[in-house]
Amino acid sequence: MKKIITLGEVMLRLSPPGNQRFFQSHSLDVEFGGSEANVGAAMAYWGLNVAHLTAFPDSEIGWAAAGQLRKNGIDTQFIPFIPGRIGIYFLENGAMQRSSQVIYDRAGSAFANFDGKDLNWDAIFDGASWFHWSGITPALSKECAELTLTSLREATKRGVTVSGDLNYRSNLWKFGKEPHEIMPQLMELTNVFIAGTRDFKQCLNVEIKNFEAAREMAFNRFPDLQYIVKTDRISQSSSHNTLSAVLYEEKNSHSSKSYDMTHIVDRVGTGDAFAGGLIYGLLHMEPKEAIEFAMAAGAIKHSVPGDVLLCSLQEVIDLASGEAVGKIKR
Amino acid sequence: MKKIITLGEVMLRLSPPGNQRFFQSHSLDVEFGGSEANVGAAMAYWGLNVAHLTAFPDSEIGWAAAGQLRKNGIDTQFIPFIPGRIGIYFLENGAMQRSSQVIYDRAGSAFANFDGKDLNWDAIFDGASWFHWSGITPALSKECAELTLTSLREATKRGVTVSGDLNYRSNLWKFGKEPHEIMPQLMELTNVFIAGTRDFKQCLNVEIKNFEAAREMAFNRFPDLQYIVKTDRISQSSSHNTLSAVLYEEKNSHSSKSYDMTHIVDRVGTGDAFAGGLIYGLLHMEPKEAIEFAMAAGAIKHSVPGDVLLCSLQEVIDLASGEAVGKIKR
Amino acid sequence: MKKIITLGEVMLRLSPPGNQRFFQSHSLDVEFGGSEANVGAAMAYWGLNVAHLTAFPDSEIGWAAAGQLRKNGIDTQFIPFIPGRIGIYFLENGAMQRSSQVIYDRAGSAFANFDGKDLNWDAIFDGASWFHWSGITPALSKECAELTLTSLREATKRGVTVSGDLNYRSNLWKFGKEPHEIMPQLMELTNVFIAGTRDFKQCLNVEIKNFEAAREMAFNRFPDLQYIVKTDRISQSSSHNTLSAVLYEEKNSHSSKSYDMTHIVDRVGTGDAFAGGLIYGLLHMEPKEAIEFAMAAGAIKHSVPGDVLLCSLQEVIDLASGEAVGKIKR
Amino acid sequence: MKKIITLGEVMLRLSPPGNQRFFQSHSLDVEFGGSEANVGAAMAYWGLNVAHLTAFPDSEIGWAAAGQLRKNGIDTQFIPFIPGRIGIYFLENGAMQRSSQVIYDRAGSAFANFDGKDLNWDAIFDGASWFHWSGITPALSKECAELTLTSLREATKRGVTVSGDLNYRSNLWKFGKEPHEIMPQLMELTNVFIAGTRDFKQCLNVEIKNFEAAREMAFNRFPDLQYIVKTDRISQSSSHNTLSAVLYEEKNSHSSKSYDMTHIVDRVGTGDAFAGGLIYGLLHMEPKEAIEFAMAAGAIKHSVPGDVLLCSLQEVIDLASGEAVGKIKR
Amino acid sequence: MKKIITLGEVMLRLSPPGNQRFFQSHSLDVEFGGSEANVGAAMAYWGLNVAHLTAFPDSEIGWAAAGQLRKNGIDTQFIPFIPGRIGIYFLENGAMQRSSQVIYDRAGSAFANFDGKDLNWDAIFDGASWFHWSGITPALSKECAELTLTSLREATKRGVTVSGDLNYRSNLWKFGKEPHEIMPQLMELTNVFIAGTRDFKQCLNVEIKNFEAAREMAFNRFPDLQYIVKTDRISQSSSHNTLSAVLYEEKNSHSSKSYDMTHIVDRVGTGDAFAGGLIYGLLHMEPKEAIEFAMAAGAIKHSVPGDVLLCSLQEVIDLASGEAVGKIKR
Amino acid sequence: MKKIITLGEVMLRLSPPGNQRFFQSHSLDVEFGGSEANVGAAMAYWGLNVAHLTAFPDSEIGWAAAGQLRKNGIDTQFIPFIPGRIGIYFLENGAMQRSSQVIYDRAGSAFANFDGKDLNWDAIFDGASWFHWSGITPALSKECAELTLTSLREATKRGVTVSGDLNYRSNLWKFGKEPHEIMPQLMELTNVFIAGTRDFKQCLNVEIKNFEAAREMAFNRFPDLQYIVKTDRISQSSSHNTLSAVLYEEKNSHSSKSYDMTHIVDRVGTGDAFAGGLIYGLLHMEPKEAIEFAMAAGAIKHSVPGDVLLCSLQEVIDLASGEAVGKIKR
Numbered sequence A, B, C, D, E, F: 001m002k003k004i005i006t007l008g009e010v011m012l013r014l015s016p017p018g019n020q021r022f023f024q025s026h027s028l029d030v031e032f033g034g035s036e037a038n039v040g041a042a043m044a045y046w047g048l049n050v051a052h053l054t055a056f057p058d059s060e061i062g063w064a065a066a067g068q069l070r071k072n073g074i075d076t077q078f079i080p081f082i083p084g085r086i087g088i089y090f091l092e093n094g095a096m097q098r099s100s101q102v103i104y105d106r107a108g109s110a111f112a113n114f115d116g117k118d119l120n121w122d123a124i125f126d127g128a129s130w131f132h133w134s135g136i137t138p139a140l141s142k143e144c145a146e147l148t149l150t151s152l153r154e155a156t157k158r159g160v161t162v163s164g165d166l167n168y169r170s171n172l173w174k175f176g177k178e179p180h181e182i183m184p185q186l187m188e189l190t191n192v193f194i195a196g197t198r199d200f201k202q203c204l205n206v207e208i209k210n211f212e213a214a215r216e217m218a219f220n221r222f223p224d225l226q227y228i229v230k231t232d233r234i235s236q237s238s239s240h241n242t243l244s245a246v247l248y249e250e251k252n253s254h255s256s257k258s259y260d261m262t263h264i265v266d267r268v269g270t271g272d273a274f275a276g277g278l279i280y281g282l283l284h285m286e287p288k289e290a291i292e293f294a295m296a297a298g299a300i301k302h303s304v305p306g307d308v309l310l311c312s313l314q315e316v317i318d319l320a321s322g323e324a325v326g327k328i329k330r
C-alpha cells in the first residue's frame, strides 16, 4: 500500500444549509477542510496510507478537526496541538446565476504560526512514495513558507515524488514576500505541477503569452519536472459547469473526456478531488488512464457535499471507464 | 368506488438527508415503502379503496409501518402483527453522474416468513376489482412464493383482474428456487404484465432476441394475458432522465408522450407510481388515455421525496392532458 | 439617500422544507412576506431608506413580523399593532413538472380591516421620492381599497412618483366591488405600471386585442403615466424558466437581456425583486440600464429561498453588466 | 373490541422547536390535535375501535389532518371534506417559570360552520359503546352547539354511554349564547362528567361554595349521571407539576396515586390522555382501577411531544400498577 | 418613551444544538450577542427606545449582526461598518454536573480596533436618559478603553444617568494595561454599579475583606454613585441554580425574592437580562420594585435559548408580582 | 502511553430526536456504539492508545462505523471487513416516568459470525497493558464465545491485565449454550469483574444469598481475581437517578461518592464510561482514587448524547475532586 504525505492548513468551514444565503436562518453546517488534506482524504478512502502534516489549536476545535481527518482515514500522528486559533472560512453555496461566496477569517491561525521545528522527518517519510503541497501554504506566513521549503528538501533527498498545486491566490501573500521570491525554489523541488497560465505568471513573475509558452518555459527551467496538469472549466452558472483536463509531458500530452456537469451540489474541493485522483492515477496507471481517473474523481466531487470526495475506488473507475451512470445500484 | 388489493413486503427505508452520502451526517430520513404498497398508496390518494396484504413485526416499528400505510389511505385490516424483524433498505440518493445506491438488509424479515395461512380470502376479495403483485414477492422465500400463488388463485377464481410487475432482481431468488420454476405459473394467472425483455428472459428462462419476440411469445403462451406494458428510460444522469411507455395489446399498441425529466428529486418508486397510474387508468379510461395517465403519474413521482406518489388526481390529469406545468397555482 | 414608501399586507408564509409536499414531514419553514414589502426589502438591502405601511396583529406573531421587516432594513415606525389575526399563506415549492401550490388563509386579517385613519401622511411622505402599491391591496376589502386611494392622493399631492404593480388576481376581489370600479382611479394617480395585457383587461373591464393596443390605450387614458413595464416568462417547468422584460415609454421601449434560469430555488417574490430593481433603477439610472438592473434583480431572486431578495447592490450590477457568473468569489 | 365515538374540532398546531420562543427561529413543528380526537387516539392506540366525528377543509391541509388521525388508528370514514379553513393554534412550550402560551386562530373554521346534517347516525353508532364530547364544541358556534345536542340525543336513544369533559373556556362562547343556555341540556344527556368546581359554576350559572356542593347538586339535578371525575394539578413551574385525580360516585369516591412530574416535555393533551384512560378504564375495569389507569395515562402524556398520547397499553398498566419506572427496557 | 444608549462588542455565537458537546454533529446554532447589546435588547422588547454603539465588519457577517439587532428592536443608525473580522465565541451548553464551556476567538475584531472618532455624540445622546457600559469593553484594547471613557464623559456632561456592569474577566486585559489603571476613572463617571466583591478588588487593586467593606469604600470614593447591585447565585449544577439580588443604596438596601431555577435552558445572558430589568426598573419604579423586576427578568432568561431575553413586559411583571407560573396561557 | 485492547460488537444505533417516541417524526439520529468500544473510546479521548477488536460488514455502513471509531481516537487496524450485515439497535430515550426502550435487530451480524482466525495476536498485544471484554460477546454465538476465550488466553499468556463486565442479558444466549457452560472459564482468566449479585448467579448458575456471599465465593473460586466492582443505581425516573459504586478487594473495599443526577440527557453507555474510568483509574491511581475517577466519568456520561463519553481528562478529574460544577467555563 502506497504511503502519501500531504502538508497544509485545515480550516473550519461554516456554511448555511442548502441554498440559503449567509445567516438567512439560525444554523451553519460544519465541515473541516483544506486543499491538501482534501487531496489526502480522497486517496485514504481508496485505501492508500495517507499522513497529513499540519498543526491544530489545542482545544475542542482542534481535537475535532483531527478526529474528522481520522474519520476520513488520514493518519494524524504527526500533527501537534499548539496554542492559537483555527482558521475559519464561511462558505455560501451559489446557485443558478448567483456565485458561491467565501469569507475568509484565517489570519493568525495556529498553522500560520507553525514552524514545524519538532517534526521527525525520518518517521514522516519512512516508506513514503509521494509528497503533495500547494501554493496556499507558502502564501500564509514566513513560517509556512519555510516549512514548505524544508518539507520539499526532506522529501526530495529521500527520493519521494513531489506534486504541487501552484494555486496562486491574490488575497493571500500578505506577510511581506511576493510569490516569485518564494515559489521558484519550491517549484525546483517539484515533479508534477497542477497549474494554469496565470499560476506560472504570478509565481515566476514573468510575461507568458499562453499556456504553450508556459509549458515550454517550465520544462526548460525545472529539470526535475515530469508533468504539468491543467484543468479547463467553463462556468455556465453555479449549477452547471463543463470540465476537462490535460496531462502534459515535455513532448506528449493526454486529454481527458469532458464532463458536462449540471445540478452541481458542492463545487468546493473539486480541484482537490482531481489532484487526489491524479496522484492515485500516476502511482497506479499509465498517464492516459491517470488523467481520466483524475477527471472522473473531480467530476464526482461536484455531487458530494463538503470539502472532501467521499467516493469508492470502484465508483471512480466506473465513471472513468464510461460505465452507465445515474442508475440505482442495488 | 373501485376496490384494489395489493400484496408485498413493506420495508423501513433509511436515507441520508438531501444530497449527502451514506453516514455523512448524524441523521437518516425515515420512510416506509415497498413496491406493491407504493402502487396502492397512489391509488388510495386518488380515492380508490385499497387494501394491502403483508405482515409486520409486532413492535413499535411494525405498528408505525401500518400507521404510515393508513395515513396514505390504505386499509390495513388484513395485516397481521407477527414475530420477527422488519426488512430495511438504506438508500443514498444519487446526483449528477453519481448513481443512487441501495443497501438491502431484508433477509429474515417477518414478511419473508409469512405464510398467510390465516388470511380470510373471502373478506379480502369481497367487492374487489383488481389484484396487483410483483416479482419481488415470490423471490423472497418459499413461503412468499406460495403465498403469491395462493393469492393469485383466490383472485382469479373470483374474477378479479390481475396485474403483475415482473421486476426480476438478480440479488433476490436466494431461497433455492430459480425464477423459471415459480414465475410461469404466476404469469398464467395474470392479465397485465409490466415487463421488459430481460424480465421475460429471466422469468421464463428462454432466449428471446428482442421485445417483439417476447411480446409474441407471451401472448401465445398466456391465454389470459390482455396487456403488456413497458417503460423506456434513458438515464443521462441521476438528475436527468427521459421516460416514455407503451401499452401493448396482442395486436395494437399505445405509446405515451415522452417526458424529459431534469432536476430529479427522488427516483425511487417512480415505477410503482406508474403502475398505480396504469391500474387506475385501465379501470377508468380507454387504453390510450390509460397509458398517458400512467406515464404522467410516473413523471410526477420523480419530483416527490419518498417511496410514494403523493399527488392529487387533478394534478395527474393536468399533466397527462398537457396543461401548462411549472406555474404557481394559487 | 432616497426614501421610498411601500404599502401592503405582510403575511406569514409556511412551507414544507426542501422539495417536500404539504405536510409530508413534521415541520414548516417560516417566512414573512408580502408583495410590496418584498419590493421594499430589496431596496433597503441596497441602502435606500424604505418605510413600509401595513398593520399587524398585536401579538407575538405581529411583533415577529415587524422584527423581520426591521431585520430586512425596513423602517417600521408607521406600522400600528391592532386586534386581529395575521394573513397566512401555505406554499409548496414545485419541482420539475410539478407546479408550486399556494393555499391562502388570509381572510379577515388585521390588515384587511385596517382603515389607516391615524396615519400621519406628512411624516410618512416627508422627504419621500417614491411610493409603490400593488393591485392586491385594493382587492382585499373596502377599507383597503380606500386606504390605497388615500395613500395615492397623499403621495401625488406631495409630488412623489408612484408605481403600481397591477397584479390582477381572480381569487381576490370578494368584498363586493369589481376591479374596474376601483382600479381606474388608482391608475390615474400612478406614473409607472407593471402590467401585462390581462391586467389591463381586468382592471379596466375592456376588450383589448394585444399588448400594443393596451399600451396605446393606457398612455392615452392616463396622462400622468410615464412607463409601462412588462415581464415575459416561459415556464418550461417549475425548475426551469426563461425570463425577460421590456420598459415601454409612450413612443420608445427598452428590452432587457433574456435569462435562461434552470435549477430554480424559489420562484416566489421574483416579480417583487424585479419591481424593487425597477424602482431603484429608475431612481438612479437611464431607462435602458434600469430595465437591465431590474431584470438581473429578478433573475437572482430565483436562487434565493424565501419571499425576499437578499442580494447586494454589487451582485445585481455584476449580473446586469454581464460579469462572469457561477464562480466562487473569495 | 369496544367501539367509541368522539366528536370535536381538530386543529393545526404550530409550535417552535424545543424550548424556543415564538418565531425565534425559522421553522415550526406541525401537529394536528383537538381535545376529543386526542381522547380517541389514546384509545385507538390501545386497540379500541374509535371513530371521530368532525369536518375538514377540502384541501391538502384537511387531507393531511385526516391522514394523521388514520395514522393514529382513528376511523375517519364519517368525516366530510367541506369548504373552509382549518382552525390553527400556535403553541409555545413553557419551561421553568415561563408559562406555555397558546395563540388561537380558529375563528371561522370549516368545523365551526359544520351542521352535520348529512351524518348517518345509524352507521355511526352501530355497535358503539361510548360517546365522548367536550364543552369546547358547543362553545364554538350555533351550528356546533346544535350538532353536539343532536349527537347526544342520537347516542342516548341507542343506549350508548356518554362522557363529557365540561372544560369551560372563557375565550370561547362568542356566538351569542352563554354556557348556561346550552350546557344544561347537554349535561342531562351525559353519564360521566370530567369537571371541577369552576366548570359547574360557569356551565350552570350558579353559585357553588365548593366541589362537594357541586357534586351534590350535580347528582341531584342530573339523574343519569354516574360519575364525576376531577383532576387536581399543582403547577410548581412549567417543568414540574404534581397531579392526582378522584372518581366520584354519588356516595363513594376513589382517589388515584399522586404523581410528581418533573422534566415535563409537553403539557398539552395531558387532560385528554387522562380522559382516554378514564373511558378505557371504565369500559374494562373496576372504578378504583379505572381512575389509576386514567391517571397513569395522563402522567405518561407529560413525557410525550405532541397533542396525543402515543403509549402502549402495557406501559400504562405498568405505571398504574407501580412497576419500576425509568429503566432501559431491552 | 425613554431612550437608552448601550456600548459594547457584539459577537457571533456558535453553539452545538441541544445538549450536544462541541462538534458532536454537523451543525452549529447561530446567534449574535454581547453583554451590553443584550441589556439593550431586553429593554427594546419592552418598548423603550434603545440605540447600541458598536462597530461591525463591512461584510455579510456584519450586516447580519446589525439586522439581528434591528430585529430585536435596537436602533442601529450609529453603527459603522468598517474593515476587520467579527469576534466569535463558541458556546457549549452544560447540563447536569457538566459545566458550560466558552471558547473565545475574539482577538483582532473590528470593534477592538474601533476608535469611535466619527461618532456624533450630540445625535447619540439627544433625548437619552441612560447610558450603560460594562467592564468588558475597556478590557479589549487601548482604543476600546478610550472609547469607553469618551462615551462616559459625553454622557455625564449631558446629565445622562450611567450604569456599569464591572464584570472583571481575567482572560481579557491583554493589551498592556491593568484594570486599576483604567477602571477607576470610568467608575467615577458611573451612577450604578453592578458588581461583587471580586470586581471591586480587581478594578481598584485593593484588598477588601468583604462586600460590606467594598460597599462602604465605593460610596466614599465615588461621590456620584447612587446604587450598587449584586446578584447571588448558587450553582447546584448546570441545570439547577438558585438566584437572588440586592440593591444597595449608601444606607439602605432592598433584597429580591430568591428564585429556585431548575431545568435551565440557557444560562448565558441571564446577567444581562437582569441588568436590562434593573435599568428599566430604576427608570419606572421604586427601588424595591426595581430589584424585583430585575430579578424576575433575570430568572425568565434562564428559560430562553440565545443571548437575549425575549419576553414581554407583562411576563416580567407577572413573575415579579408572584402571579401563578407554569400554566398554559390561552 | 498505556495500550488497551477491547473486544466486542459495534452496532448502528438509531434513535428518534429529542424526547420523541419511535417514528413520531421522519428522522432518526445515528450513532455507532457497543459496550466495549464505548469503554475504549472514553480512554482514547483521555490520550491512551486503544485498539478495538471487532468485525464490520464490507459496505458503506461498516466503513462508516470504522470511521466513527477512528474519529473517537480508536485504532482500527485490526478490524476486518467481511460479508454480512451490521447489528442494529433502535433506542427511544425515556423521560420522566416513561422508560427508555431498546429494540434489538442484531441477529446474524457480521460480528456474530466472526471467528477471528486471522487475527495476529502478537501484533495486537504488542505493548498492551490491559484487555477488556464483556459478557455480551460470548452470549452472541458459538464463534463469539470461542473468540472471547481465545482472546483471554492470548492476553493472559502475555501478562496483560484483564477486566470483564459480566453483564448478563437474558435476551441473548440464544445459540444453544447457557452462561454457566461458558462464563466460568472466561472468569478464570479475568482479573477485574464488573458485576452485581445477579450476574454471579446467572454466570455461575449458583444460588447466592447476597453480594457479600458472591464476593467471598468469587475470590475463593478465581485465584487471579483482584477486584470486583459494583455500581448501585436508584432510578427515581428516566430523568433522575442516584448512582454510586464500590471497588472490592478480597479484604478491603473503597466506596465512591454518590451522585444525584437529575435532568439526564442520555442514560445509554453510562456503565461503559464508568468501566473506562475504572481501567484508566486502576492504571494510573490508587484504588480509592480510581473508583472516584470511574464514578465521575460515569456521572458525566449521563449529560452527553450518544453511546460514548466525550469528555476531557480534566473534566473528570475536576468532578471527582469536588471542583465546583455547573459554571460557565470561559
Ligand SMILES: [Ca+2]
Residues within 6 Å of the ligand: A015, A016, A017, A018, A029, A093, A266, A305, A306
Ligand atoms: Ca452544504
Ligand SMILES: [Ca+2]
Residues within 6 Å of the ligand: A029, A030, A031, A305, A306, A307
Ligand atoms: Ca457538508
Ligand SMILES: [Ca+2]
Residues within 6 Å of the ligand: B015, B016, B017, B018, B029, B093, B266, B305, B306
Ligand atoms: Ca430524501
Ligand SMILES: [Ca+2]
Residues within 6 Å of the ligand: B029, B030, B031, B305, B306, B307
Ligand atoms: Ca422522504
Ligand SMILES: [Ca+2]
Residues within 6 Å of the ligand: C015, C016, C017, C018, C029, C093, C266, C305, C306
Ligand atoms: Ca423553502
Ligand SMILES: [Ca+2]
Residues within 6 Å of the ligand: C029, C030, C031, C305, C306, C307
Ligand atoms: Ca426560506
Ligand SMILES: [Ca+2]
Residues within 6 Å of the ligand: D015, D016, D017, D018, D029, D093, D266, D305, D306
Ligand atoms: Ca414540541
Ligand SMILES: [Ca+2]
Residues within 6 Å of the ligand: D029, D030, D031, D305, D306, D307
Ligand atoms: Ca411534536
Ligand SMILES: [Ca+2]
Residues within 6 Å of the ligand: E015, E016, E017, E018, E029, E093, E266, E305, E306
Ligand atoms: Ca442552544
Ligand SMILES: [Ca+2]
Residues within 6 Å of the ligand: E029, E030, E031, E305, E306, E307
Ligand atoms: Ca439559540
Ligand SMILES: [Ca+2]
Residues within 6 Å of the ligand: F015, F016, F017, F018, F029, F093, F266, F305, F306
Ligand atoms: Ca439523542
Ligand SMILES: [Ca+2]
Residues within 6 Å of the ligand: F029, F030, F031, F305, F306, F307
Ligand atoms: Ca446522539
Ligand code: NI
Residues within 6 Å of the ligand: A018, A019, B018
Ligand atoms: Ni439542496
Ligand code: NI
Residues within 6 Å of the ligand: A024, A025, A026, D026
Ligand atoms: Ni430563514
Ligand code: NI
Residues within 6 Å of the ligand: B018, B019, C018
Ligand atoms: Ni436537495
Ligand code: NI
Residues within 6 Å of the ligand: A030, A031, B024, B025, E026
Ligand atoms: Ni461531516
